[in-house]
Amino acid sequence: MITMKFSDNSDVVFMQQALALAKKGEYSARPNPCVGCVMVKDGKVIATGLHWQAGAAHAEVNALLQADCKGATCYVTLEPCSHHGRTPPCVQALIAAKVSRVVIASQDPNPLVRGKGIQSLMDAGIAVSVGLLEKEAIALNKGFYSRMQRNLPFVRAKIAMSLDAKVAMSNGESQWITTQAARNHAHLWRARSGAIITTSETVLHDNCRLTVRDEKALALDHNVKFQQPWRILVDSQLRVAKDAAIFHQPGKTTVVTLKQAKNHVVLPEKDGKVNLFALLSWLSDCEINDVMIEAGETFVGALLKLGLIDELLIYLSPKILGTEARSFAKLTGLSKLSDALQGTLTHVEKIDKDLFIIISMKENENDNQYN
Amino acid sequence: MITMKFSDNSDVVFMQQALALAKKGEYSARPNPCVGCVMVKDGKVIATGLHWQAGAAHAEVNALLQADCKGATCYVTLEPCSHHGRTPPCVQALIAAKVSRVVIASQDPNPLVRGKGIQSLMDAGIAVSVGLLEKEAIALNKGFYSRMQRNLPFVRAKIAMSLDAKVAMSNGESQWITTQAARNHAHLWRARSGAIITTSETVLHDNCRLTVRDEKALALDHNVKFQQPWRILVDSQLRVAKDAAIFHQPGKTTVVTLKQAKNHVVLPEKDGKVNLFALLSWLSDCEINDVMIEAGETFVGALLKLGLIDELLIYLSPKILGTEARSFAKLTGLSKLSDALQGTLTHVEKIDKDLFIIISMKENENDNQYN
Numbered sequence: 001m002i003t004m005k006f007s008d009n010s011d012v013v014f015m016q017q018a019l020a021l022a023k024k025g026e027y028s029a030r031p032n033p034c035v036g037c038v039m040v041k042d043g044k045v046i047a048t049g050l051h052w053q054a055g056a057a058h059a060e061v062n063a064l065l066q067a068d069c070k071g072a073t074c075y076v077t078l079e080p081c082s083h084h085g086r087t088p089p090c091v092q093a094l095i096a097a098k099v100s101r102v103v104i105a106s107q108d109p110n111p112l113v114r115g116k117g118i119q120s121l122m123d124a125g126i127a128v129s130v131g132l133l134e135k136e137a138i139a140l141n142k143g144f145y146s147r148m149q150r151n152l153p154f155v156r157a158k159i160a161m162s163l164d165a166k167v168a169m170s171n172g173e174s175q176w177i178t179t180q181a182a183r184n185h186a187h188l189w190r191a192r193s194g195a196i197i198t199t200s201e202t203v204l205h206d207n208c209r210l211t212v213r214d215e216k217a218l219a220l221d222h223n224v225k226f227q228q229p230w231r232i233l234v235d236s237q238l239r240v241a242k243d244a245a246i247f248h249q250p251g252k253t254t255v256v257t258l259k260q261a262k263n264h265v266v267l268p269e270k271d272g273k274v275n276l277f278a279l280l281s282w283l284s285d286c287e288i289n290d291v292m293i294e295a296g297e298t299f300v301g302a303l304l305k306l307g308l309i310d311e312l313l314i315y316l317s318p319k320i321l322g323t324e325a326r327s328f329a330k331l332t333g334l335s336k337l338s339d340a341l342q343g344t345l346t347h348v349e350k351i352d353k354d355l356f357i358i359i360s361m362k363e364n365e366n367d368n369q370y371n
Numbered sequence: 372m373i374t375m376k377f378s379d380n381s382d383v384v385f386m387q388q389a390l391a392l393a394k395k396g397e398y399s400a401r402p403n404p405c406v407g408c409v410m411v412k413d414g415k416v417i418a419t420g421l422h423w424q425a426g427a428a429h430a431e432v433n434a435l436l437q438a439d440c441k442g443a444t445c446y447v448t449l450e451p452c453s454h455h456g457r458t459p460p461c462v463q464a465l466i467a468a469k470v471s472r473v474v475i476a477s478q479d480p481n482p483l484v485r486g487k488g489i490q491s492l493m494d495a496g497i498a499v500s501v502g503l504l505e506k507e508a509i510a511l512n513k514g515f516y517s518r519m520q521r522n523l524p525f526v527r528a529k530i531a532m533s534l535d536a537k538v539a540m541s542n543g544e545s546q547w548i549t550t551q552a553a554r555n556h557a558h559l560w561r562a563r564s565g566a567i568i569t570t571s572e573t574v575l576h577d578n579c580r581l582t583v584r585d586e587k588a589l590a591l592d593h594n595v596k597f598q599q600p601w602r603i604l605v606d607s608q609l610r611v612a613k614d615a616a617i618f619h620q621p622g623k624t625t626v627v628t629l630k631q632a633k634n635h636v637v638l639p640e641k642d643g644k645v646n647l648f649a650l651l652s653w654l655s656d657c658e659i660n661d662v663m664i665e666a667g668e669t670f671v672g673a674l675l676k677l678g679l680i681d682e683l684l685i686y687l688s689p690k691i692l693g694t695e696a697r698s699f700a701k702l703t704g705l706s707k708l709s710d711a712l713q714g715t716l717t718h719v720e721k722i723d724k725d726l727f728i729i730i731s732m733k734e735n736e737n738d739n740q741y742n
Contacts, residue, residue: 162711163685163730164698165536305689315532318714318730320675322705327495327694329536334693337544340533343689345726348719355716357535357726359689 013103014038014045014075015133015243020142021050022077027218028053028226029193031287033078033144035059041072043261052224060090070098071245076361077137079108079130082117101107101127105137109148142195146310151284153194155308156187157293157300160315166325172205181352187212189313193229194288196343197279199295200235203244210294211249216337230288232256234299237274238264256282276308301330304341304361312343314361315351382740385409385416385446386476388502392421392430393448393511398589399424399597402658404449404515406430410470412443423595431461441469448508450479450501462491463568472498476508480519514565514660517681522655524565528664528671529557531686532701537696538668543576552723553695555684558583560684564600565659568650570666571606574709581665582620601659605628607644607669609635627653645677672701675712675732683714683730686722 001314029035031049032075047069049062060080062067064111080090080102095104102121106113107130121128124312138145146154160178161167168174176183190196191212198210208262212218215226233240236258240246246253255264256274269273283291293300293309303309334340347358400406400422408430410418414419418440423497431451434440451461451473458684465473473492476713478501479485509516517525531549532538539545547554562565562583565597569581569638586597599622604611608631617624626635628647638653639646649719654662664680675679718729 163536163683163714164700164702165534169706169708171706175708177708178528182399301694312534320700320705320712320714321708322700322702322711323672323698323700324703324705329535329691329694330679331535331691331693332695334691334695335540337540337546337692340693341691343534343691345689345721345724348721348726350716350719353716355719355728 002270009045010040011075011129014040014073015077017045017048018059018075018077019105019133019136019140021048021135023113024219024221025053026050026140026222028224028259030054030143030194030227030289031147031225033141033289035076035078036081037063037164039063039072040075041069041071046072046276049346052221054085058087058090061087061093064093064097066148068097071100072097073101073103074099075103077105077133077140079106079114079356080117080121081108081113082120083113089117091117094121095124095126099126101129103132104128104130105132106134106141107144109141111148118262122166122370126275139169141289142310143291147289152280152308153283153288153291154310155280155291155293155303156189156193156311156313157295157309158189158313158315159301160317161184161328162317162321164320164321164322164324164325166321167328168205168326169321170324170326172326174206177319177321178315178317179352180318182356183218184214185351186265187316188213188290188311191215191218191226192227194291195230195283195286196291196294197232197288198246199299200233200237200239201298202295203233203235203240203246205296207245208243209249209296211251211296229252229292230254230286232279232283234274234279234295236269273302275301276306280296280308280317297327297330300328301332304329304331307361309361311346311361314355314357314359316355316357318353318355381411381414382446382474382500383613385411385444386448386474388416388419388642389430389446389448390476390504392419393508395590395592396422396424397511399512399591401565401598401660402518403621404512404660406447406449408434408448409446410434410438410440410443411446412440415472417443422604422676423592426457429458429461431495432464433462435468436713439468440512442471443468444472444474445470446474448476448504448527449473450475450477450485451488451492452479452484453491454484462488465492466495466497470497472478472500474503475499475501476503477505477512480512480516482519486513512660512679514662517518518655518660523651524654524659524662524665524680525681526651527560527673527682527684528666528674528680529555529684529686530671531687531688532699533690533696534690535691535693535696536699537692537695538699539576540692541695545577547649548690548692548723549686550687550723552687553725553727555585555588555724556727557686558585559588561632561662561663562586562589562597564661564663566601566603566654566657566661567663567665568603568605568666570670571604571608571610571647572669573666574606574611574617576667578616580616580620582622592734598622600626600663601657603650603654605650605666607640607647639717644673647674647677648705651679665678667699668698671699672703675700675702678732680732682732685730687726687728689724689726
């Protein structure tokens with residue numbers, strides 16, 4: 001039914017272009033996925049589009065607006081939608097434009113609509129190929145896939161640590177362990193996240209703001225407004241005062257807690273603290289795809305123990321803070337080497353004097369996404 | 372007096388060849404430095420040589436044996452010797468062969484002979500250029516430079532650790548944290564070392580052998596015999612029994628201790644343990660250029676605190692061993708971030724599933740070597 005063959009290498013090149021376009025939306029498309037589209041006629045690109053922002057046109061429609069696409073091949077990184085959401089379905093627009101072929105990188109992860117767009121295109125007599133650079137397309141939208149397929153956001157913990165895996169001195173001093181360049185880099189990860197989770201402990205120590213400070217670095221289209229990530233403060237016992245910096249920044253801060261209080265979100269309890277699984281499920285229900293954790297050893301350790309961290313974003317500084325300093329994760333009760341949590345190194349990059357590494361907390365990164 | 376100009380790019384190319392030759396000696400030249408030599412006439416390489424083993428011919432002499440080098444340019448990675456050592460001086464051989472020019476990467480680090488070879492060549496009317504790819508040449512012989520310039524070996528600590536900087540579980544279990552490929556790679560570092568230092572603590576836990584097991588991987592000339600590194604067991608209180616594996620391997624094991632005992636080396640005491648500075652000075656006196664430390668957190672921490680570790684060779688496995696596991700270094704009393712030991716990241720390499728990184732414990736790797 002669905003053809004999986006690709007005519008030649010030019011298919012790969014055009015899909016790579018579509019992926020590069022999709023990536024431009026990574027700071028602004030949420031809660032929608034990043035999608036890019038390239039229209040090709042007679043071997044030439046005649047139109048391109050991407051999805052910049054929820055509520056605005058989808059990638060395919062943005063491309064169709066640019067040229068007469070009759071007889072063209074449409075390269076699109078995600079299966080075109082067949083349903084009325086915030087915008088009319090793209091499938092109908094592609095059929096109306098009389099494109100002759102649609103090449104799709106990845107199917108829609110939403111089990112309720114998955115395959116329906118493809119079926120509608122084929123029913124209209126359009127040739128469809130699916131699966132070209134699928135892994136790359138899914139990697140661009142890890143959070144969206146996660147939310148659609150398991151009702152949880154994709155969770156990254158940012159760790160700025162020393163060689164001895166310490167994130168602060170025993171007195172809490174942690175500013176700064178890594179270089180300015182590494183901290184700027186971490187801001188880009190913040191900007192990709194729908195929500196940042198921190199804790200009362202961290203706020204009481206660092207009085208952190210958790211905002212994206214250099215919006216110009218995001219290179220957004222001038223018509224697109226960047227939304228600061230939603231700041232989530234886990235404060236089970238309501239210890240943080242109202243004058244904390246986190247409450248006085250652009251964007252929204254929400255306190256999640258166990259105590260009834262005005263404007264706060266009360267979540268289920270587990271061992272005297274906010275239930276972390278409930279917290280993440282609730283964020284998924286709020287259409288948050290990507291969550292970044294910026295917190296201390298207790299919180300990160302608890303999430304790791306529950307298997308709720310998908311990736312560690314580690315900024316490793318070539319220094320040694322010593323035995324009394326604070327670790328990045330408190331994780332007790334592992335007694336044998338076979339008890340160790342096993343991750344996979346997926347990315348390494350030198351940033352100024354530090355090393356940036358991404359660890360997937362899946363033992364085998366080649367495992368299918370949440371299947 | 373000494374010309375520092377290099378005629379053209381071909382000088383660089385030929386010196387790179389000489390450096391690549393020199394590197395072949397890295398497993399066998401000790402206690403001598405690695406040296407390579409290329410003879411060039413009319414833009415063509417007519418002879419090459421390297422120094423394989425102490426007592427055997429030097430690189431320049433090996434090259435001179437291959438061709439008539441009258442009028443040739445000699446590219447050599449280290450200043451030719453002017454004194455009778457284990458072999459006759461190379462300077463006389465070069466003068467006798469009537470080479471017309473000698474290009475030298477680095478001067479002899481030995482203050483007693485430094486510059487004398489260059490002077491003798493110039494006195495004989497030979498053009499001399501010094502300093503081409505000097506940094507690379509010194510990097511090949513860090514241990515030799517260290518011993519000559521500060522009467523200490525160059526000290527590397529090998530650390531196979533997890534993301535949380537742990538090297539063993541609380542019960543001592545540590546086999547294995549890294550992959551086989553990483554462990555094989557570490558054996559090459561062992562093979563480059565004149566001595567491996569371990570402690571009674573490590574031997575009592577791991578019953579380690581500390582030998583180089585795969586000599587074939589070293590790719591030595593078939594006439595060259597590989598010498599196992601000298602194993603140094605620091606056992607202040609003589610706790611290790613004679614049947615420990617380390618005493619029954621090819622090569623030599625020496626116990627250094629505070630107690631008088633037959634065949635053991637007694638060293639000065641510091642705080643109830645062997646004085647570590649005295650240990651390293653003694654090894655330098657024994658003509659050991661490069662030392663590798665394979666020990667636990669107490670010993671590595673003590674060396675770090677004294678500033679006696681030059682490089683950390685870290686094999687980083689993407690796993691988490693937990694809070695109770697043992698750190699790579701016990702280093703107490705650092706209370707402010709400004710107390711942290713500062714290193715420099717000088718090398719990053721992925722080996723199978725692990726990351727191999729080299730940290731120079733100098734704050735600025737561009738500092739001159741021991742000057």
